[in-house]
Amino acid sequence: xxxxxxxxxxxxxxxxxxxxxxxxxxxxxxxxxxxxxxxxxxxxxxxxxxxxxxxxxxxxxxxxxxxxxxxxxxxxxxxxxxxxxxxxxxxxxxxxxxxxxxxxxxxxxxxxxxxxxxxxxxxxxxxxxxxxxxxxxxxxxxxxxxxxxxxxxxxxxxxxxxxxxxxxxxxxxxxxxxxxxxxxxxxxxxxxxxxxxxxxxxxxxxxxxxxxxxxxxxxxxxxxxxxxxxxxxxxxxxxxxxxxxxxxxxxxxxxxxxxxxxxxxxxxxxxxxxxxxxxxxxxxxxxxxxxxxxxxxxxxxxxxxxxxxxxx
Amino acid sequence: xxxxxxxxxxxxxxxxxxxxxxxxxxxxxxxxxxxxxxxxxxxxxxxxxxxxxxxxxxxxxxx
Numbered sequence: 155x156x157x158x159x160x161x162x163x164x165x166x167x168x169x170x171x172x173x174x175x176x177x178x179x180x181x182x183x184x185x186x187x188x189x190x191x192x193x194x195x196x197x198x199x200x201x202x203x204x205x206x207x208x209x210x211x212x213x214x215x216x217x218x219x220x221x222x223x224x225x226x227x228x229x230x231x232x233x234x235x236x237x238x239x240x241x242x243x244x245x246x247x248x249x250x251x252x253x254x255x256x257x258x259x260x261x262x263x264x265x266x267x268x269x270x271x272x273x274x275x276x277x278x279x280x281x282x283x284x285x286x287x288x289x290x291x292x293x294x295x296x297x298x299x300x301x302x303x304x305x306x307x308x309x310x311x312x313x314x315x316x317x318x319x320x321x322x323x324x325x326x327x328x329x330x331x332x333x334x335x336x337x338x339x340x341x342x343x344x345x346x347x348x349x350x351x352x353x354x355x356x357x358x359x360x361x362x363x364x365x366x367x368x369x370x371x372x373x374x375x376x377x378x379x380x381x382x383x384x385x386x387x388x389x390x391x392x393x394x395x396x397x398x399x400x401x402x403x404x405x406x407x408x409x410x411x412x413x414x415x416x417x418x419x420x421x422x423x424x425x426x427x428x429x430x431x432x433x434x435x436x437x438x439x440x441x442x443x444x445x446x447x448x449x450x451x452x453x454x455x456x457x458x459x460x461x462x463x464x465x466x
Numbered sequence: 467x468x469x470x471x472x473x474x475x476x477x478x479x480x481x482x483x484x485x486x487x488x489x490x491x492x493x494x495x496x497x498x499x500x501x502x503x504x505x506x507x508x509x510x511x512x513x514x515x516x517x518x519x520x521x522x523x524x525x526x527x528x529x
Contacts, residue, residue, distance in 0.1 A: 168475045171481055171484070204500060204503045
């Protein structure tokens with residue numbers, strides 16, 4: 155009996171509403187809501203609160219729809235990975251056809267409604283994001299290149315840009331920097347996960363960097379990306395969305411994350427296995443806080459009164 | 467035994483239907499609120515058409 159078989163529901167299992175909701179990856183959706191909301195608040199304009207609420211909701215639904223399409227396509231991989239074996243499709247709680255249909259229907263609905271609620275550039279960006287995650291990343295890159303995480307990270311980086319565009323109707327350097335921070339943060343975040351969840355990706359045959367280029371190269375990549383993201387994160391402090399609060403947060407958060415990246419880079423597998431990947435797990439946990447701190451600081455700059463702490 | 471299984475299935479279906487109904491109801495309310503906001507943003511006084519010709523609807527002579 156494998157770990158995966160422990161999660162399999164009986165054949166006559168009747169799916170609940172929660173099973174369908176789980177297809178939308180609620181935890182990812184909550185991150186999307188947060189970053190898209192920050193993108194909206196940082197924008198130099200505003201929407202009526204009903205429009206803002208609707209725009210955030212449809213961005214989140216679009217993200218959920220792409221998550222459902224990802225689960226439909228990756229059900230075979232999910233079934234062999236311990237971390238994902240209990241998802242609705244591999245556990246037999248929801249059929250793959252139902253996941254596909256829900257994903258397509260919610261994709262169409264979210265794009266159309268965001269276009270009508272905000273503007274069609276925002277709707278178009280959401281459509282591209284769904285396409286990018288479901289087709290470019292899930293169907294193509296994930297199984298074919300170790301750079302899957304690098305390019306696929308763009309899908310998760312779009313929400314703050316969509317939030318910004320929903321308000322302003324155009325893309326600016328601030329929106330691009332918010333995109334860049336998440337885009338460049340994603341690879342080291344997932345590579346750290348791959349370092350201590352290695353059996354999962356090996357079993358599933360996903361060409362993660364740890365499998366194709368080795369763990370030494372992965373540690374080096376983590377350090378290089380952490381340095382690059384620090385440059386972009388600090389540069390954002392000197393745009394219209396930045397300010398003294400953001401700068402202080404960015405300096406401290408990047409110093410800690412860089413220190414952790416150097417520690418990850420300097421270790422070898424013997425050290426890592428000796429303490430059960432303590433440093434790698436610490437780097438991964440701080441990466442979540444890192445993103446929250448940066449976007450929380452952008453939020454703070456947007457709501458603090460100008461001239462005091464908000465903005466330059 | 468059979469009754470228990472059936473009632474469990476019915477319970478799950480009913481919770482699913484209830485969840486779907488809540489989502490649809492919320493979507494309708496949101497559409498109504500969005501429509502109201504968009505119409506307000508058009509500016510100027512808004513009035514409904516009641517199928518009766520009123521003097522202010524007629525073109526002014528000489529214009």
